[in-house]
Amino acid sequence: MSAAKGKSFTPVELLARLVAFDTTSSKNNLGLIAFVEDYLAGHGVASRRIVSDDGQKSSLYATIGPDDEGGVALSGHTDVVPVDGQTWTSDPFTLRSEGGKLYGRGSADMKGFIASALAAVPSYKARKLKKPIHLAFSYDEEIGCIGVRPMIAELGKDLPKPRMVIVGEPTSMQVVDAHKGPVRWQVDVKGRAAHSSMAHLGVNAVTYATRLIGELERMEQELKQRVIDIRFEPPYSTLQVTKIDGGTATNIVPIGCTFVFDIRALPGLDPDEIETRLRRFAEKRCLPEMHEIAPEADIRIERVNAVPPFGAERKSEVVALALKLTGQNETYGVSYGTEAGLFQEAGAPAVVCGPGDIAQAHTADEWIAESQIAKCMDFLDRLGDWAET
Known part of the structure; x- marks a missing residue:
């Protein structure tokens, strides 16, 4: 699905093309990236791919205006979540318009923003921009903000580093200057198998997994009583066990059990505190008993992904800019995670605002x-005005 050279599309037309690419995180996004590349090239905008190690996915970075650092980057992820198990009234990968709504997988999260940014390119090219506007499109955000990390690592090296970043996650075009940080762990409990009639000869991995889960539940209740920030819903850090698998047969003492838990941390909460406490509980309350019967028994706690909580600086330049562009005077906090914290850690202050x-x-x-x-197109048009000054 190529883009005609130099042709301008409405944001809805572009959204239809983007939705048509099934970029579920388990699949590659190269077709969409090639389309965007072709579209940008047709408008005289060079872009660069940052390809994944396996070559199956890619981020894309482009600069409009002065080929230099500074300016603002518009950040969006190209991947979407699966449609498996969901009942749709139409093809998820064919954009459908009805009653002022545009239906399709990724329409809100977040191809609507990417389509809007691409639709603004011809206008940006026609302007005499004094500050660059960068496009930073990533992959695998939905499974832990994976694809944006190699791209961020190139900022200030092979890629011009933006002065500020606007992450276009769906906020109803409200300005979000804080969000929680999702951190995920996997816990593997290894016991010893035995016939269930001779349970004293075995170490039940499921039993010890439930002890660890009980400790996590106690921590969860404590978190509800700790730092309360009414800008978030819920107003506290949350902790949940989200997956568990253990045992092999009904007449065998389980030798293994694995579970996954995550925390959605408020800005300021250190996830290391949670991990340290669980490790201490495992070492003092579980492993000694397990080793009395099975010296080979073990508990492994591995952090498998972490997205930092995001909190903009009190006098953030990009937050002030976003408020000006939207005509608002209030910011918000959200409970979901974005790439904003990663950009901010890399020295590119961020804000979250998108359709x-x-x-x-x-x-x-x-x-x-x-x-x-x-509304997003109006926002981007005013951003163009700002970039001309």
Whole structure:
């Protein structure tokens, strides 16, 4: 699906093309990247791929205006969540317009923003920009903000580093200057198998996994009583066991059990505190008993992914800019994670502001209001005004 050289598309037309690419995180996104590359080249904008190690996925970075550092980057992820198990009333990968709503997987999260940014390219090219506007499109955000990390590592090296970053996650075009940070761990418990009639000869991995889960539940209750920030819903850090698998047969003492838990941490909470406490509990309350019967028994706790909580600086330049561009005077906090914290850690202050409602993200019949696309285009047009000054 190529883009005609130099042809301008409306954001809705571009969204239809982007939605048509099934960029579920388990698949590659190279078709979409090639389309965007071709579209940008048609408007005289060079871009660079940052390819994954296996060559199956790629981020894309482009600069409009002065080929230099500074300016603002518009950040969006190209991947979407699966539609498996969901009941859609139409093809998830064919954009459908009805009643002022645009239905399709990724329409809200977050191809609506990418389409809007691409639709603004011809206008940006026609302007005499004094500050660059960068496009930073990543992959695998949905499974832990994976693809953006190699791209961020190139900022200030092979890629011009933006002065500020606007992450276009769906915020209904409200300015978000803080979000929680998702951190995920996997716990593997190894016991010793035995016939269930001779249970005293074995070490039940499921039993000890439940002890660890009980400790996590105690920590969860404590977190509810700790730092309360009413800007978030819920107003505290959350901790949940999200997956568990153990045992081999009903008449065998389970030799293994694995579970996964995650925390959505408020800005300021150190996830190391959670991990340290669980390790201490394992070492003092579980392993000594396990080793009395099975010296080979073990508990492994591995952090498998972490996205930092995001909190903009009190006098953040990019937050002030976003408020000016939206005409708002209030910022918000959200409970979902984004790439903003990663950009900020790399020295590129960020803000989150984009079209669509997060309530529609990941759902069957995901949709974005056409009015939200229009608001985003107005926002991007005013950004162009700012970049000309």
